[in-house]
Amino acid sequence: FGIGISNSQEWNYAGEGYQSSFIDNVNKKLFLYVQTFTAKKCILTVYEDNKLRKIICGKTPADVWSQVDYKPEFDANKLFGVDNEYTQTLISKLQIPSCTPEEWNNLPLLQQIFEYHLKKRTISDVNWMGFIENWKNQQSEIIELRISLMQLYGSEYQMNSREFCAWKSMLRHMGCVEITPYNKDQSEFEFWTRSVNSEKDRETLQILHDLDFLHPAPRKFCDQTGTLWNCIHESLNANKRGQDGKRRILSIVAEQFPYCEIKKNLNISSSDTINEARKYARIHGPGAKC
Secondary structure (H helix, E strand, C coil), X not given: CECCECCCCCCCCECCCCEEXXXXXXXXXXXXXXXXXXXXXXXXXXXXXXXXXXXXXXXXXXXHHCCCCCCXXXXXXXXXXXXXXXXXXXXXXXXXXXXXXXXCCCHHHHHHHHXXXXXXXXXXXXXXXXXXXXXXXXXXXXXXXXXXXXXXXXXCCCCCHXXXXXXXXXXXXXXXXXXXXXXXXXXXXXXXXXXXXXXXXXXXXXXXXXXXXXCCCCHHHHHHHHHHHHHHHHHHHHXXXXXXHHHHHHCCCCCCCCHHHHHHHXXXXXXXXXXXXXXXXXHHCCCCCC
8 A cells, every 4th residue: 555664673674654464364254454553553443344343543463462462473473564665675775874972983873874864965985974973073062064075075075955955965964963052144054963962962952152252253264255255256246258157256155155145245146147147057167157
């Protein structure tokens, strides 16, 4: 009928959306058993000679089938079909691999998470495992993500927003949590923790930020970023090629900064202009000629 997944080991990781059925002959009567999962329950619907006889709910397949008087002599999970090899194959295909920081020594699992989230969206020789090892071995469980990735790839590497999002998706599925204490329109820098008590780390950074000990960006990055915006702004003002020239100039930074930051620093009101620049950068390269 259908397949669905969950984190429940008792359900063999089947979940909401899963449905199976079978017919059995009991005392010359035909019984149809329809088995489903909701978010929190197992449901068995019993039909006798095409008429609804009863609906049984429980926490597990075993709990449900224990309430049936006449039942086939099989394990409850087998009756639900969740032990079936083909079913398990389908469930595996739907599952998104994940782990907790306590499982970072499980290298095959980390490899699965990397391949699912990041492998196709970054360079082939990135030492992502070294990134994880360095974070795991450092005394603090908190990192600033952009600076850490800059150290990994090198300062000359241009990381686009899609690749950065892929990194964040991978880290979330490795049990990491973003704990940045300020809004995205204040800074592009992000703090992440691998602590199991992420709320404590979040509260600590929030207190430091509220007391003005923690700033949205390091001073050297503020100075360099200010210089960059000035240069782009001057180039736009000196542009003599109309909309095409403006799009080409904006393509240099369009993939690297959020909309709000580009609008604020370059006095651009239209998101469409930025969208065109991003499209230009993807097709021709940032700042490249058509």
